Amino acid sequence: MNDTALDEALRAGARVTDDEVSGWSLDGADDALLAGLVAEPAPVRRRRGRLLAMAASILVVAGGFTGVAVSGYGPGSAEEAYAAEVMAAADLATRLMVDDPAWRITYVDETAGDLEFRSGRGRISVSVYRLSEFDGFVEDRREVGKLEPSRLFGRPAVTVVEDGRPQEIFGRLDDKRMVGVSFAAADHDVVLTKLRVVPSRQWLDALPDSVFSGDRRTLAIEEMLDGLPLPPGYDPGPLKRQGLISDRYGLGARVVQDVGCRWFDRWFDAQERGDAAGADQASRTLRTSGDWPVMREMEADGDYPGIFGFYAEATKDGRTRNPDRDLTRQRVNNALGCTI
Protein backbone atom coordinates (compact mmCIF):
# COMPACT_ATOMS: atom_id res chain seq x y z
CA MET A 1 0.00 0.00 0.00
CA ASN A 2 1.72 3.21 -1.16
CA ASP A 3 1.21 6.69 0.34
CA THR A 4 -1.53 7.58 -2.14
CA ALA A 5 -3.50 4.43 -1.36
CA LEU A 6 -2.98 4.99 2.34
CA ASP A 7 -4.25 8.57 2.11
CA GLU A 8 -7.29 7.30 0.21
CA ALA A 9 -7.94 4.74 2.96
CA LEU A 10 -7.57 7.47 5.55
CA ARG A 11 -10.01 9.70 3.77
CA ALA A 12 -12.46 6.78 3.72
CA GLY A 13 -12.04 6.73 7.49
CA ALA A 14 -13.20 10.32 7.87
CA ARG A 15 -16.83 10.49 8.95
CA VAL A 16 -17.42 13.40 6.63
CA THR A 17 -15.32 15.50 4.25
CA ASP A 18 -15.04 19.29 4.06
CA ASP A 19 -16.61 19.15 0.61
CA GLU A 20 -19.64 17.37 2.02
CA VAL A 21 -20.00 19.78 4.93
CA SER A 22 -19.69 22.75 2.60
CA GLY A 23 -22.53 21.32 0.50
CA TRP A 24 -24.86 20.68 3.43
CA SER A 25 -27.88 22.79 4.09
CA LEU A 26 -27.61 23.72 7.76
CA ASP A 27 -31.16 25.13 7.74
CA GLY A 28 -29.88 28.49 8.96
CA ALA A 29 -28.39 27.01 12.16
CA ASP A 30 -24.99 28.47 11.26
CA ASP A 31 -26.44 31.92 10.61
CA ALA A 32 -28.30 31.79 13.93
CA LEU A 33 -25.08 30.83 15.71
CA LEU A 34 -23.22 33.71 14.06
CA ALA A 35 -25.94 36.16 15.11
CA GLY A 36 -25.76 34.79 18.66
CA LEU A 37 -21.98 35.17 18.79
CA VAL A 38 -21.81 38.78 17.60
CA ALA A 39 -24.52 39.69 20.12
CA GLU A 40 -22.15 38.63 22.92
CA PRO A 41 -19.87 41.18 24.62
CA ALA A 42 -17.39 42.90 22.32
CA PRO A 43 -14.02 41.29 21.56
CA VAL A 44 -11.12 42.03 23.87
CA ARG A 45 -9.22 44.86 22.24
CA ARG A 46 -5.53 44.35 22.40
CA ARG A 47 -2.52 45.35 20.44
CA ARG A 48 -1.33 42.98 17.77
CA GLY A 49 1.74 42.37 19.90
CA ARG A 50 -0.40 39.98 21.94
CA LEU A 51 -0.62 37.67 18.95
CA LEU A 52 2.63 36.02 19.91
CA ALA A 53 1.49 35.47 23.48
CA MET A 54 -1.71 33.86 22.27
CA ALA A 55 0.14 31.71 19.77
CA ALA A 56 2.49 30.62 22.53
CA SER A 57 -0.40 29.65 24.77
CA ILE A 58 -1.87 27.53 21.99
CA LEU A 59 1.47 25.81 21.57
CA VAL A 60 1.60 25.01 25.26
CA VAL A 61 -1.89 23.58 25.13
CA ALA A 62 -1.06 21.60 22.01
CA GLY A 63 2.01 20.23 23.76
CA GLY A 64 -0.12 19.19 26.70
CA PHE A 65 -2.62 17.52 24.43
CA THR A 66 -0.16 15.58 22.38
CA GLY A 67 2.02 14.32 25.14
CA VAL A 68 3.64 14.97 28.45
CA ALA A 69 3.22 18.42 29.94
CA VAL A 70 6.43 20.03 31.03
CA SER A 71 6.73 21.00 34.66
CA GLY A 72 9.98 21.21 36.54
CA TYR A 73 12.58 18.54 36.76
CA GLY A 74 12.96 15.16 38.35
CA PRO A 75 14.70 13.89 41.44
CA GLY A 76 17.93 15.41 40.20
CA SER A 77 19.92 14.13 43.13
CA ALA A 78 22.94 11.93 42.75
CA GLU A 79 21.80 10.25 45.95
CA GLU A 80 18.43 9.28 44.49
CA ALA A 81 17.93 5.53 44.68
CA TYR A 82 15.95 3.86 41.92
CA ALA A 83 14.20 0.53 42.26
CA ALA A 84 15.86 -2.32 40.43
CA GLU A 85 12.99 -2.60 37.93
CA VAL A 86 13.23 1.12 37.12
CA MET A 87 16.95 0.79 36.49
CA ALA A 88 16.34 -2.31 34.38
CA ALA A 89 13.74 -0.48 32.30
CA ALA A 90 16.04 2.52 31.89
CA ASP A 91 18.74 0.16 30.67
CA LEU A 92 16.42 -0.73 27.79
CA ALA A 93 15.18 2.82 27.12
CA THR A 94 16.60 5.31 24.64
CA ARG A 95 18.76 7.18 27.14
CA LEU A 96 19.68 10.21 25.09
CA MET A 97 20.74 13.56 26.55
CA VAL A 98 22.26 16.75 25.28
CA ASP A 99 25.51 17.03 27.19
CA ASP A 100 25.08 20.68 28.13
CA PRO A 101 23.29 21.95 31.28
CA ALA A 102 21.46 24.55 29.20
CA TRP A 103 19.57 21.76 27.41
CA ARG A 104 16.95 19.79 29.30
CA ILE A 105 14.74 16.83 28.52
CA THR A 106 11.23 18.23 28.23
CA TYR A 107 9.27 15.36 26.68
CA VAL A 108 9.46 11.58 26.66
CA ASP A 109 6.94 9.30 25.00
CA GLU A 110 7.58 5.65 25.65
CA THR A 111 4.91 4.48 23.22
CA ALA A 112 6.07 6.44 20.21
CA GLY A 113 9.75 6.54 21.11
CA ASP A 114 10.04 10.33 21.06
CA LEU A 115 12.26 12.61 23.12
CA GLU A 116 12.48 16.37 23.11
CA PHE A 117 15.12 18.72 24.50
CA ARG A 118 14.82 22.45 24.96
CA SER A 119 17.12 25.34 25.72
CA GLY A 120 15.52 28.77 25.68
CA ARG A 121 13.85 28.92 22.28
CA GLY A 122 15.91 26.05 20.93
CA ARG A 123 14.27 22.68 20.48
CA ILE A 124 15.69 19.32 19.41
CA SER A 125 13.21 16.51 18.71
CA VAL A 126 14.35 12.91 18.54
CA SER A 127 12.27 10.00 17.24
CA VAL A 128 13.41 6.41 17.48
CA TYR A 129 12.70 3.90 14.74
CA ARG A 130 13.63 0.40 13.69
CA LEU A 131 16.94 0.41 11.83
CA SER A 132 15.20 -1.27 8.88
CA GLU A 133 13.39 2.03 8.24
CA PHE A 134 16.64 3.95 7.65
CA ASP A 135 16.77 3.66 3.86
CA GLY A 136 13.10 4.60 3.61
CA PHE A 137 13.67 7.85 5.47
CA VAL A 138 16.70 8.75 3.39
CA GLU A 139 14.84 8.02 0.14
CA ASP A 140 11.90 10.09 1.34
CA ARG A 141 14.08 13.11 2.12
CA ARG A 142 15.72 13.12 -1.31
CA GLU A 143 12.46 14.76 -2.42
CA VAL A 144 12.69 17.66 0.02
CA GLY A 145 16.35 18.55 0.36
CA LYS A 146 20.01 17.83 -0.16
CA LEU A 147 21.56 14.91 1.73
CA GLU A 148 24.99 15.41 3.28
CA PRO A 149 27.12 12.86 5.14
CA SER A 150 27.66 13.59 8.85
CA ARG A 151 28.38 11.67 12.06
CA LEU A 152 26.17 10.99 15.05
CA PHE A 153 27.08 8.87 18.09
CA GLY A 154 30.44 8.27 16.41
CA ARG A 155 28.80 6.57 13.43
CA PRO A 156 28.11 7.73 9.87
CA ALA A 157 24.81 9.64 9.60
CA VAL A 158 22.90 11.70 7.02
CA THR A 159 22.04 15.39 7.43
CA VAL A 160 19.11 16.74 5.43
CA VAL A 161 19.70 20.30 4.21
CA GLU A 162 16.72 22.34 3.05
CA ASP A 163 17.14 25.80 1.53
CA GLY A 164 20.79 25.75 2.55
CA ARG A 165 19.97 25.05 6.23
CA PRO A 166 20.49 21.73 8.03
CA GLN A 167 17.11 20.56 9.38
CA GLU A 168 17.29 16.86 10.20
CA ILE A 169 19.76 14.08 10.87
CA PHE A 170 19.19 10.37 10.50
CA GLY A 171 21.65 8.22 12.40
CA ARG A 172 22.14 4.70 13.73
CA LEU A 173 21.68 4.29 17.47
CA ASP A 174 22.68 0.61 17.72
CA ASP A 175 22.34 -2.51 15.59
CA LYS A 176 18.54 -2.49 15.85
CA ARG A 177 17.47 1.13 16.16
CA MET A 178 17.92 4.43 14.37
CA VAL A 179 16.98 8.00 15.23
CA GLY A 180 15.56 10.92 13.27
CA VAL A 181 16.57 14.22 14.86
CA SER A 182 15.04 17.56 13.89
CA PHE A 183 16.29 20.96 15.03
CA ALA A 184 16.75 24.60 14.06
CA ALA A 185 19.75 25.16 11.77
CA ALA A 186 21.60 27.02 14.55
CA ASP A 187 21.56 23.88 16.71
CA HIS A 188 23.07 21.53 14.13
CA ASP A 189 26.44 21.49 15.91
CA VAL A 190 24.80 20.88 19.28
CA VAL A 191 23.20 17.73 17.86
CA LEU A 192 26.41 16.52 16.22
CA THR A 193 28.68 17.12 19.19
CA LYS A 194 26.52 16.97 22.34
CA LEU A 195 23.70 14.51 21.75
CA ARG A 196 24.78 11.23 23.32
CA VAL A 197 23.70 8.06 25.04
CA VAL A 198 24.19 8.33 28.82
CA PRO A 199 24.15 5.84 31.72
CA SER A 200 20.75 4.91 33.18
CA ARG A 201 21.11 6.80 36.46
CA GLN A 202 22.16 10.04 34.78
CA TRP A 203 19.22 9.79 32.41
CA LEU A 204 16.68 9.03 35.15
CA ASP A 205 17.96 12.00 37.15
CA ALA A 206 17.36 14.28 34.18
CA LEU A 207 13.75 13.29 33.52
CA PRO A 208 11.13 15.98 34.20
CA ASP A 209 8.53 15.41 36.93
CA SER A 210 5.85 15.11 34.31
CA VAL A 211 7.26 11.77 33.16
CA PHE A 212 5.84 8.80 35.02
CA SER A 213 8.63 6.74 36.45
CA GLY A 214 9.31 4.81 39.60
CA ASP A 215 6.96 5.52 42.51
CA ARG A 216 4.99 8.15 40.60
CA ARG A 217 4.16 5.59 37.95
CA THR A 218 3.14 3.03 40.57
CA LEU A 219 0.94 5.57 42.33
CA ALA A 220 -0.68 6.63 39.06
CA ILE A 221 -1.41 2.99 38.21
CA GLU A 222 -3.00 2.43 41.63
CA GLU A 223 -5.10 5.55 41.19
CA MET A 224 -6.27 4.34 37.76
CA LEU A 225 -7.04 0.81 39.03
CA ASP A 226 -9.25 2.31 41.70
CA GLY A 227 -12.71 2.30 40.17
CA LEU A 228 -12.02 -0.53 37.70
CA PRO A 229 -13.80 -3.87 38.15
CA LEU A 230 -10.87 -6.19 38.84
CA PRO A 231 -11.34 -9.83 37.87
CA PRO A 232 -10.96 -12.37 40.72
CA GLY A 233 -7.31 -13.13 41.43
CA TYR A 234 -6.06 -10.07 39.51
CA ASP A 235 -2.45 -9.17 40.37
CA PRO A 236 -1.27 -5.69 39.32
CA GLY A 237 2.36 -6.57 40.08
CA PRO A 238 3.47 -7.40 36.51
CA LEU A 239 1.83 -4.22 35.17
CA LYS A 240 3.67 -2.12 37.72
CA ARG A 241 6.95 -3.69 36.74
CA GLN A 242 6.47 -3.18 32.98
CA GLY A 243 8.11 -0.31 31.18
CA LEU A 244 9.39 2.82 32.75
CA ILE A 245 7.63 5.91 31.57
CA SER A 246 4.60 6.99 29.68
CA ASP A 247 2.31 9.91 29.25
CA ARG A 248 -0.91 9.69 31.23
CA TYR A 249 -3.06 8.65 28.27
CA GLY A 250 -0.62 5.89 27.31
CA LEU A 251 -0.43 4.71 30.88
CA GLY A 252 -4.24 4.74 31.12
CA ALA A 253 -4.51 2.58 28.01
CA ARG A 254 -1.97 0.15 29.48
CA VAL A 255 -3.97 -0.12 32.71
CA VAL A 256 -7.31 -0.57 30.93
CA GLN A 257 -5.77 -3.23 28.68
CA ASP A 258 -4.42 -5.10 31.68
CA VAL A 259 -7.85 -5.30 33.30
CA GLY A 260 -10.25 -5.04 30.35
CA CYS A 261 -8.56 -7.64 28.16
CA ARG A 262 -8.92 -10.15 31.01
CA TRP A 263 -12.68 -9.55 31.05
CA PHE A 264 -12.82 -10.10 27.28
CA ASP A 265 -10.80 -13.27 27.80
CA ARG A 266 -13.27 -14.46 30.45
CA TRP A 267 -16.17 -13.69 28.11
CA PHE A 268 -14.62 -15.74 25.26
CA ASP A 269 -13.76 -18.59 27.67
CA ALA A 270 -17.32 -18.65 28.99
CA GLN A 271 -18.75 -18.59 25.44
CA GLU A 272 -16.50 -21.44 24.38
CA ARG A 273 -17.55 -23.69 27.25
CA GLY A 274 -21.25 -22.74 27.01
CA ASP A 275 -21.30 -20.95 30.37
CA ALA A 276 -24.10 -18.44 29.76
CA ALA A 277 -24.00 -17.01 33.29
CA GLY A 278 -20.22 -16.46 33.14
CA ALA A 279 -20.47 -14.79 29.72
CA ASP A 280 -23.28 -12.58 30.96
CA GLN A 281 -21.30 -11.48 34.00
CA ALA A 282 -18.23 -10.62 31.88
CA SER A 283 -20.38 -8.79 29.34
CA ARG A 284 -22.18 -6.74 31.98
CA THR A 285 -18.84 -5.79 33.51
CA LEU A 286 -17.34 -4.77 30.18
CA ARG A 287 -20.38 -2.70 29.31
CA THR A 288 -19.75 -0.45 32.32
CA SER A 289 -16.46 0.71 30.75
CA GLY A 290 -17.90 4.13 29.91
CA ASP A 291 -18.22 4.79 33.64
CA TRP A 292 -14.70 3.77 34.61
CA PRO A 293 -12.95 6.91 35.91
CA VAL A 294 -9.80 6.29 33.89
CA MET A 295 -11.87 5.98 30.70
CA ARG A 296 -13.63 9.25 31.39
CA GLU A 297 -10.28 10.94 31.81
CA MET A 298 -8.90 9.40 28.60
CA GLU A 299 -11.92 10.33 26.50
CA ALA A 300 -10.65 13.88 26.25
CA ASP A 301 -7.41 12.85 24.58
CA GLY A 302 -8.20 10.00 22.28
CA ASP A 303 -10.45 7.32 20.86
CA TYR A 304 -9.40 4.32 22.95
CA PRO A 305 -12.38 4.51 25.35
CA GLY A 306 -14.85 4.77 22.46
CA ILE A 307 -13.41 1.80 20.62
CA PHE A 308 -13.22 -0.25 23.83
CA GLY A 309 -16.90 0.58 24.44
CA PHE A 310 -17.77 -0.46 20.87
CA TYR A 311 -16.34 -3.95 21.43
CA ALA A 312 -17.67 -4.17 25.00
CA GLU A 313 -21.16 -3.53 23.62
CA ALA A 314 -20.62 -6.33 21.09
CA THR A 315 -20.35 -8.89 23.92
CA LYS A 316 -24.10 -8.50 24.36
CA ASP A 317 -24.80 -10.88 21.48
CA GLY A 318 -21.37 -11.62 20.02
CA ARG A 319 -21.85 -9.31 17.03
CA THR A 320 -20.42 -5.88 16.38
CA ARG A 321 -22.67 -3.19 14.94
CA ASN A 322 -21.67 -1.07 11.97
CA PRO A 323 -20.02 -3.11 10.60
CA ASP A 324 -22.03 -6.18 11.53
CA ARG A 325 -19.61 -9.03 12.10
CA ASP A 326 -18.73 -11.72 14.62
CA LEU A 327 -16.75 -10.73 17.66
CA THR A 328 -13.52 -12.75 17.67
CA ARG A 329 -10.45 -12.80 19.88
CA GLN A 330 -8.43 -11.64 16.86
CA ARG A 331 -10.62 -8.59 16.37
CA VAL A 332 -10.42 -7.66 20.03
CA ASN A 333 -6.64 -8.08 19.96
CA ASN A 334 -6.28 -5.98 16.83
CA ALA A 335 -8.56 -3.21 17.98
CA LEU A 336 -7.63 -2.96 21.65
CA GLY A 337 -4.06 -4.20 21.80
CA CYS A 338 -5.03 -7.27 23.84
CA THR A 339 -3.17 -10.57 23.64
CA ILE A 340 -5.92 -13.03 24.46
Next chain:
Amino acid sequence: VADDAEVERFRRLFAEHFRPIYGYALRRAPSPEQAADVASETFTVAWRRLADVPDGREGRLWLYGVAQRVLANAHRGERRRDRLVERLGAVASQRFADGADHGGEPGERVREALAELAVTDREVLVLSAWEQLTPVEIGVVLGLPAATVRTRLHRARARLRERLTSEVLEVGR
Protein backbone atom coordinates in the same frame (compact mmCIF):
# COMPACT_ATOMS: atom_id res chain seq x y z
CA VAL B 1 -20.19 47.07 22.38
CA ALA B 2 -18.62 45.68 19.26
CA ASP B 3 -18.06 48.17 16.46
CA ASP B 4 -19.18 47.63 12.88
CA ALA B 5 -15.69 46.86 11.65
CA GLU B 6 -15.30 44.08 14.23
CA VAL B 7 -18.66 42.57 13.36
CA GLU B 8 -17.86 42.75 9.66
CA ARG B 9 -14.45 41.14 10.11
CA PHE B 10 -15.95 38.35 12.23
CA ARG B 11 -18.69 37.72 9.66
CA ARG B 12 -16.04 37.29 6.97
CA LEU B 13 -14.01 35.03 9.24
CA PHE B 14 -17.08 32.94 10.01
CA ALA B 15 -18.13 32.72 6.37
CA GLU B 16 -14.66 31.60 5.30
CA HIS B 17 -13.81 29.16 8.06
CA PHE B 18 -16.89 27.96 9.92
CA ARG B 19 -17.66 24.90 7.82
CA PRO B 20 -14.05 23.61 7.65
CA ILE B 21 -13.80 24.01 11.42
CA TYR B 22 -17.13 22.27 11.90
CA GLY B 23 -15.88 19.50 9.58
CA TYR B 24 -12.69 19.22 11.65
CA ALA B 25 -14.79 18.80 14.79
CA LEU B 26 -17.25 16.36 13.17
CA ARG B 27 -14.38 14.09 12.15
CA ARG B 28 -13.01 13.94 15.68
CA ALA B 29 -15.77 14.47 18.24
CA PRO B 30 -17.78 11.46 19.42
CA SER B 31 -21.11 12.93 18.24
CA PRO B 32 -22.43 15.68 15.94
CA GLU B 33 -23.79 17.43 19.04
CA GLN B 34 -20.35 17.57 20.65
CA ALA B 35 -18.85 18.66 17.33
CA ALA B 36 -21.33 21.56 17.23
CA ASP B 37 -20.24 22.41 20.74
CA VAL B 38 -16.55 22.39 19.73
CA ALA B 39 -17.15 24.54 16.63
CA SER B 40 -19.27 26.99 18.60
CA GLU B 41 -16.72 27.27 21.39
CA THR B 42 -13.91 27.75 18.85
CA PHE B 43 -15.70 30.69 17.28
CA THR B 44 -16.60 32.07 20.70
CA VAL B 45 -12.86 32.20 21.42
CA ALA B 46 -12.27 33.73 17.96
CA TRP B 47 -14.87 36.44 18.67
CA ARG B 48 -13.37 37.33 22.05
CA ARG B 49 -9.84 37.27 20.61
CA LEU B 50 -10.70 38.74 17.24
CA ALA B 51 -7.68 41.07 17.32
CA ASP B 52 -5.40 38.04 17.68
CA VAL B 53 -6.82 36.04 14.76
CA PRO B 54 -4.54 36.29 11.71
CA ASP B 55 -6.09 36.92 8.31
CA GLY B 56 -6.44 34.38 5.50
CA ARG B 57 -4.95 30.92 5.59
CA GLU B 58 -3.07 31.66 8.84
CA GLY B 59 -6.44 32.33 10.42
CA ARG B 60 -7.58 28.81 9.52
CA LEU B 61 -4.49 27.32 11.20
CA TRP B 62 -5.08 29.50 14.27
CA LEU B 63 -8.65 28.23 14.47
CA TYR B 64 -7.55 24.58 14.11
CA GLY B 65 -5.19 25.17 17.05
CA VAL B 66 -8.04 26.55 19.16
CA ALA B 67 -10.40 23.76 18.07
CA GLN B 68 -7.81 21.19 19.06
CA ARG B 69 -7.59 22.69 22.54
CA VAL B 70 -11.37 22.88 22.87
CA LEU B 71 -11.71 19.27 21.74
CA ALA B 72 -9.09 18.15 24.25
CA ASN B 73 -11.05 19.79 27.03
CA ALA B 74 -14.49 18.94 25.70
CA HIS B 75 -15.14 16.18 28.21
CA ARG B 76 -13.59 17.84 31.19
CA GLY B 77 -16.51 19.27 33.05
CA GLU B 78 -19.94 20.38 32.03
CA ARG B 79 -20.17 22.85 29.23
CA ARG B 80 -22.83 25.35 28.49
CA ARG B 81 -24.81 24.10 25.54
CA ASP B 82 -27.40 26.54 24.40
CA ARG B 83 -30.29 26.22 22.02
CA LEU B 84 -28.30 27.50 19.02
CA VAL B 85 -25.63 24.86 19.46
CA GLU B 86 -28.22 22.13 19.93
CA ARG B 87 -29.92 23.18 16.73
CA LEU B 88 -26.65 23.02 14.78
CA GLY B 89 -25.90 19.57 16.23
CA ALA B 90 -29.38 18.34 15.38
CA VAL B 91 -28.98 19.45 11.75
CA ALA B 92 -25.66 17.60 11.44
CA SER B 93 -27.21 14.49 13.04
CA GLN B 94 -29.90 14.62 10.40
CA ARG B 95 -27.30 14.92 7.61
CA PHE B 96 -25.53 11.86 9.00
CA ALA B 97 -28.85 10.03 9.18
CA ASP B 98 -29.33 10.99 5.51
CA GLY B 99 -26.22 8.95 4.76
CA ALA B 100 -23.29 11.32 5.07
CA ASP B 101 -21.46 9.27 7.75
CA HIS B 102 -18.83 7.02 6.19
CA GLY B 103 -19.57 4.45 8.85
CA GLY B 104 -19.12 1.35 6.70
CA GLU B 105 -16.63 -1.39 7.37
CA PRO B 106 -13.58 0.16 5.62
CA GLY B 107 -14.03 3.46 7.46
CA GLU B 108 -14.48 1.66 10.74
CA ARG B 109 -11.27 -0.32 10.21
CA VAL B 110 -9.29 2.83 9.50
CA ARG B 111 -10.66 4.54 12.60
CA GLU B 112 -9.74 1.53 14.73
CA ALA B 113 -6.25 1.43 13.26
CA LEU B 114 -5.86 5.17 13.88
CA ALA B 115 -6.89 4.77 17.51
CA GLU B 116 -3.97 2.39 18.01
CA LEU B 117 -1.43 5.06 17.02
CA ALA B 118 0.22 7.36 19.52
CA VAL B 119 -1.70 10.63 19.80
CA THR B 120 1.21 12.58 18.32
CA ASP B 121 1.36 10.35 15.25
CA ARG B 122 -2.38 10.23 14.73
CA GLU B 123 -2.89 13.97 14.67
CA VAL B 124 -0.16 14.68 12.10
CA LEU B 125 -1.58 11.93 9.92
CA VAL B 126 -5.17 13.12 10.00
CA LEU B 127 -4.30 16.81 9.66
CA SER B 128 -2.47 15.78 6.49
CA ALA B 129 -5.14 13.44 5.09
CA TRP B 130 -8.36 15.02 6.33
CA GLU B 131 -7.54 18.73 6.48
CA GLN B 132 -5.01 18.44 3.61
CA LEU B 133 -2.44 20.53 5.48
CA THR B 134 1.22 20.64 4.45
CA PRO B 135 3.91 19.66 6.99
CA VAL B 136 4.68 23.35 7.53
CA GLU B 137 1.01 24.10 8.24
CA ILE B 138 0.68 21.08 10.54
CA GLY B 139 3.72 22.44 12.37
CA VAL B 140 1.93 25.75 12.92
CA VAL B 141 -1.19 24.01 14.30
CA LEU B 142 0.72 21.66 16.59
CA GLY B 143 3.62 23.94 17.45
CA LEU B 144 6.23 21.63 15.94
CA PRO B 145 9.07 22.21 13.46
CA ALA B 146 8.13 21.07 9.94
CA ALA B 147 10.97 18.54 9.98
CA THR B 148 9.53 16.92 13.11
CA VAL B 149 6.14 16.77 11.43
CA ARG B 150 7.72 15.02 8.45
CA THR B 151 9.43 12.38 10.56
CA ARG B 152 6.23 11.73 12.52
CA LEU B 153 4.20 11.63 9.33
CA HIS B 154 6.54 9.08 7.82
CA ARG B 155 6.46 6.90 10.93
CA ALA B 156 2.70 7.23 11.35
CA ARG B 157 2.14 6.18 7.73
CA ALA B 158 4.39 3.15 8.20
CA ARG B 159 2.57 2.10 11.38
CA LEU B 160 -0.89 2.64 9.96
CA ARG B 161 0.05 0.72 6.83
CA GLU B 162 1.23 -2.16 9.01
CA ARG B 163 -2.00 -2.14 11.01
CA LEU B 164 -4.26 -1.92 7.96
CA THR B 165 -2.42 -4.62 6.08
CA SER B 166 -2.68 -7.10 8.96
CA GLU B 167 -6.34 -6.19 9.38
CA VAL B 168 -7.04 -6.76 5.69
CA LEU B 169 -5.40 -10.20 5.94
CA GLU B 170 -7.43 -11.00 9.03
CA VAL B 171 -10.70 -10.01 7.38
CA GLY B 172 -9.84 -11.98 4.26
CA ARG B 173 -9.42 -15.20 6.22
